Each structure stands twice: as C-alpha cells, then as structure tokens.
Amino acid sequence: GAGVSQSPSNKVTEKGKDVELRCDPISGHTALYWYRQSLGQGLEFLIYFQGNSAPDKSGLPSDRFSAERTGGSVSTLTIQRTQQEDSAVYLCASSLVTGSSLAQHFGDGTRLSIL
C-alpha cells in the first residue's frame, strides 16, 4: 500500500519480556518518527531518523527503549524488559524534509498491552 505500515497491530505480552515493533514508511520519505500515545492523551515524541544523520533520541523514556532504521527504510522499535507503564499505542510516521509539505503521515499504530 501507499501508506505507513506498522506491525503487529496488537501485541500482548508479559511484564519483563522484550518486544519489537516494526514500521514500513512511505516510499521516498527520508524522515521517520516514533511516537507513543497513552489512552486519551496526545502523542509523545520518542525518536526521529533522517537520512544518514544521527537519530534524535531525546524522547526515549529510558534505556530500555531503542530503535534502528535499516537501509534508510524499515524501522524497528525495541522495548526490553517491558513494564506495565509501557502499555500504549506506538505510532510511526514518515515525511519528506523538503518541498511544499512537511506533513508527517502516520500508520495506525501498534497497541501494546503489558500484563
């Protein structure tokens, strides 16, 4: 499809387990973002990738969170030793960085539930 694709759409896991969330951005978009959305809240920035530049990791809440982007395309967000407070919807977005619109286009997210 033409949009941002995220998988899995839902993930339920036990506290202490590691999880990996995947994001396929829109083809041609050089910038990729991860956000987190808790129930009934706005989006909280986690990390930003742009081309070959060092990622902006300033939003990652702890060192249990990490992300990588391979080949300038697909990205994986990894949460180690999950805690119940990690339960949220994790949203990925991609965008152009030049041109008439800088709009970030979002996937439908991964709903993560930690038991």
Add this chain to the structure above:
Amino acid sequence: GESVGLHLPTLSVQEGDNSIINCAYSNSASDYFIWYKQESGKGPQFIIDIRSNMDKRQGQRVTVLLNKTVKHLSLQIAATQPGDSAVYFCAEKGSSNTGKLIFGQGTTLQVKP
C-alpha cells in the same frame, strides 16, 4: 517548556453548522503547525498545515488560521458532517532542528445529526 494546548476538551455541534477548534501554543519560535484528525483505533490523519509566514490557509471545507501575536491556531470546518466526528490534534514543529512535532491533548468533536 514547549507546549501546545487545546482550549476545549469536547465540542458538540449540529450537523451542517460550522465548527471552530482552537489551539494555543507557547513557543514563539515554532515555524510550522499542523492539524490532525484521529478516529478510534486509527492513526492521526493529516488535515492541513501552515507555515509561520502565513496567517491563513484553506483546504476542502477546512481553514486554518494562525495568529502569531497571541500564539493561537484554529481549525475551522465548514458544514460539519457526522463523518467529521473524531479527536482533533494541533501540533507544532518546535524550536529544535529535528522534525519532531509537539502535540496538544486533543479536542473531541461530536456532530449531532
């Protein structure tokens, strides 16, 4: 610190009326603003954006107004339809050089038939 907030958590309008959703932002250095619509179980959907060198921009049935003097952003929806019912978020591109957006908490728009 940087923050973007919405004045009203819920807005209820009659079908066919115009809707106005407001947003206040705190970072006067922000140069880009964007409105999203989010339906239940979906990711935010882009509606319209505006750069700080503009004060108005129109799309299909939507208009965004930017008042930099009072740091205020609004989204106007003309002839509101039931399909417009959703949560609306404003966001700003903050003062850092990265592309991260700072989101408000959202306003729920309820359209009564």
